[in-house]
Amino acid sequence: MIQIECPFCGKRDQSEFSYGREGQITFPALNADENSWYDAVFLRKNTYGRQIETWQHTHGCRSWLLVERDTVTHKIFSVKLAHTDWQEQIKKTT
Amino acid sequence: MNPLRKKNQSRTDNVEENVIFFFWNNKKYFANKGDSIAAGLLANNQHVIGRSFKYHRPRGIMSAGVEEAGALVTIGNGAYTEANVRATTTELTQGLSVYSQNAWPSVKFDIGSILNVFGKFFAAGFYYKMFMGIPPFEWGRGTKIWMFFEHFIRKAAGLGQSSRLPDPDCYEHMHTHTDVLVIGTGPAGLQAAISAAEEGKDVLIVEQDYAIGGSYLSQPDTVELETQIEVLKKLRVTILTRTTAFGLYDDKTVGLVQVMPAKEYKTSSKKPRQQFNICRAEKIILATGAIERSYAFINNDLPGIMSVSSARTYLNRFNLLLSKNIVISTNNDSAYETAIELENAGATITILDAREQIGNKLLQQIAGLRINLYLGSGVVKAEKGLNTSSIGKINLVEFANNKWRYAGNLSCDCLLISAGWSPVIHLASHQGYPINWNEENACFLSSGDNKSIFLIGSARGIWTKAGCIQSAKEIFQYNSRKKHKPSTVIGGWETPLAPLYEICLHNIKGKAFVDPQHDVTSSDIRLAYQEGFISVEHMKRYTTLGMATDQGKMGNIIGLALMAEALNCSISEVGVTRFRPPYTSISLGALAGRNRQSHFKPIRRTPFNNFSIQNKGVMINAGLWHRPWYYPMESESLEAAYIREATVTRRSLGICDVSSLxxxxxxxxxxxxxxxxxxxxxxxxxxxxxxxxxxxxxxxxxxxxxxxxxxxxxxxxxxxxxxxxxxxxxxxxxxxxxxxxxxxxxxxxxxTDQWGGCALAGPNSRNLLTKIIDDPNEISNESLPFMGIKQVLIQNVPCYVARISFSGELAYEVYIPSDYAQSMMEFIWENGQKFECCLYGLEALGTMRIEKGHLTNAEIDGRVTIQDIGLSKMASSNKDYIGKVLKNREKLTDSDRPQLVGIFPKDKNKTFKAGALLNEAGYSNGHPLGWVTSVTFSPALGHWIALGFITGGLAYVKDKNIVLSDELRSNFLDVEIVSPQMYDPEGLRLHG
Missing domain, CATH: 3.30.70.1400 (Aminomethyltransferase beta-barrel domains)
Structure with a gap:
């Protein structure tokens, strides 16, 4: 069972978190064309190896996180807050 | 075989206070404290312990450890029954009831053993080949014939039966964090724990047995073990016995299950029976030992045949000399140590060594002892003795001109086998560390990652005690940042072993078992080869080799070797299936821990819960929520109650708990x-x-x-x-x-939890609200119009009132701070009595919303578009919102998609249920036109109504005859498709 280092709560068991989706997806503008929405919603890289993915600390501070994880070894390389401003602020305070 | 208990020995002293009694198939026997069930049975001359899985052959004790494939028993009574317990690893406690398995009427005379007579028909895949369609013409194929026979086949096969009563014990979960986790307490494990603790590390060492010591316990002298344990205790190392490390998981996590001794959990119900422990360690040291293998020869499953090392364990740990006259068949040096100890204990030994020569040191050690040595020799067949189910005679072979040939027979009541050792690499395999075949020692080896997961001792293929201890010390002699390069030599015997997996002669026939627990024979493996199941994964599933509760700890390698021989390649080319957790079986109770019933699925109660129960509300589970279902008056049924509740609400006033929104x-x-x-x-x-x-x-x-x-x-x-x-x-x-x-x-x-929500619905709802609210002017039709919301004071408590309606009546939702909910609801209900008023539950709520065509998750089931539910007007074209682009995908905008409709039976007396299909008359088969999602009796309309979806919606089916068909309940009727707003479509009632 992997552990994830939540920037607010510290190292916690995977069971406190929910997996979100692949983190490299950039959702297009709400009025973008159908093809770019189709790509964002339905096409997945299904990476073998290192990838960025979103997780939520559901049973904790409820932050959405960007987790860089190896899908083969489950090794986690980095965890940061998905909210860009919050991540900046937490960097400053720590 | 008639085992003798030696007297006045150290560990299980035969003094009176150390004698305990137990029951074997309801008969009372005596044993020594500290005995395993197997030792207790052997001491009482009980050799047939169970019947085999498929052929019902008598099975005895084959080992003294977790690899046991024969002596599986059921212990305990009633709700405490535990089936398929290994007699070899379970401690005998005072008064314990032990039962044999898979035998009727008794283990000595078992009707099922008739299967053995027809055994040659029962090869791998037999049942499927036979009963899927009976040869030669596959009679019955494609019919339900398999279902019919399966019932009987399942009854004949199998192991113990567990109790059907709820488990009275409690189980606990815990998490452990430690610097170093050592698994196994043999010479290597103890040394590793000591070395780690001396470096100042926090160390946890676990042992699956109920006694600490591993292979030390099988040695004649316990001084060294006692010294090591003393050191460990001084270093404050945590030692857990009866604790199995059953799996190695990601991120250096090990699953441990600790079983409490029987007497402790029964005297105090507060103590858990088992503890499930998730252990995280910086370093994990697998000192898990090795398991001695057997080889395949005919009748190698007879009671009285055991591994060599187990005879040593019974001798030194349990003071039991198995027989006065012992035959040992081996292919390696390890058996000699045991032979010498058995001889010293008073037995005459015959060694059949498959090798044609052995080293001088060994020869010197056995010189002058009552040990007869035959080189280039082995066993081809065992036969049972007269008036016994156990072994009585063996047929010998000798090695000449590169092949085995018959060499007469020998009477024998105790045969010990050692055909090499298999290191326990299971945990390393769980995490996918590479596993390599070591040709010289004929075993699979793994070395973990040598950074945080290490294998030491015989688990790494080191056969000498000194080598094992050295391999443990080595780990801590290196800087932890560098990769560990072990220097200890693998192996360590004077003469290498001679690979030995099977001895067979073409003119001697019978069953030679590879996997005795699942009754897989050497001919089954060859059959698998013949039929093309040559990949290990296919062979495993076709023959069921290694799929029993022992997971093939003894038999897997023989199976691989036989397949390699058939394929004419090496074992490393055949490969090995990846081991999966658990290493030994663990109980489901331990996995569940305290997460049972409402601790698994916690109950969410609304702030009005007590009020509902006081008013005789019948509760229903809605997800985790307990919600009031209906409020029966006296002996009213559900149906009568919800019809009354809906009727009173539409006529006058109803009050409903909607807090779970x-x-x-x-x-x-x-x-x-x-x-x-x-x-x-x-x-x-x-x-x-x-x-x-x-x-x-x-x-x-x-x-x-x-x-x-x-x-x-x-x-x-x-x-x-x-x-x-x-x-x-x-x-x-x-x-x-x-x-x-x-x-x-x-x-x-x-x-959600901060507010209790209560719906007041019906023509009198405003009248009631006027009576309870502090300032009635606030809720007049003008100041609170339809869809208006307002913060108001009720009894001086700030609440929200919203004029919204799910029932279609003039209605309000009042949101009350949770802490005031109970008293406020009592106040509202009291005032409600001034009108014709009722409480209504989920069922009446459902009735009224179906009448109005309002939606719940029965309709919004994740497959519908906004057009499908008839709300396309709500999809704005003037702004951007989530889903706007893709909702216009091809096919999602087709006009022939199933759309929400209302359904009336043409014969108004007819009833039907949700899940029924809708078809055009005359097309009752195939893909349906639609389906029914929600059904109710409508008190307002006076007959059954439903919501559902139908292809093309109302427009498409306007002139068609639609038939509702519920094949499962054989209910077919003509229906009329109507608008989903079945009651008061203009919404006149809404505005009061």
């Missing part, structure tokens, strides 16, 4: 923009003090959830969601705000 506060300068992007319909111009019904879509354009959102102030909203989606809508909003639109300045907070 999700409630989310949305605040911030950008909250209007945010809500506008989330819902399909416009919210930008929603005035303060008003609510609006909204639909939200998923990214892919399908409907996600619906609910009302109230504008409490300029930048503050209360969003309500369906009960089912409360959790996922919240997570979704958080994702949007944190991941997708971090530029929006909005905060969301769930306040």
């Amino acid at each position: 999700g409630k989310i506060i949305i605040q911030g300068p950008d909250s209007t923009e945010f809500i506008n992007r989330v819902y399909t319909n416009p919210f930008a111009k929603l005035p303060v003090g008003k609510a609006r019904y909204g639909i939200m879509l998923r990214d892919d354009g399908l409907v996600f959830d619906d609910g009302t959102t109230w504008r409490l102030s300029e930048n503050c909203y209360l969003m309500t969601t369906t009960t089912d989606n409360a959790f996922s809508v919240m997570a979704r909003l958080e994702e949007l705000l944190q991941v997708r639109w971090p530029d929006l300045s909005v905060q969301v907070t769930s306040v």
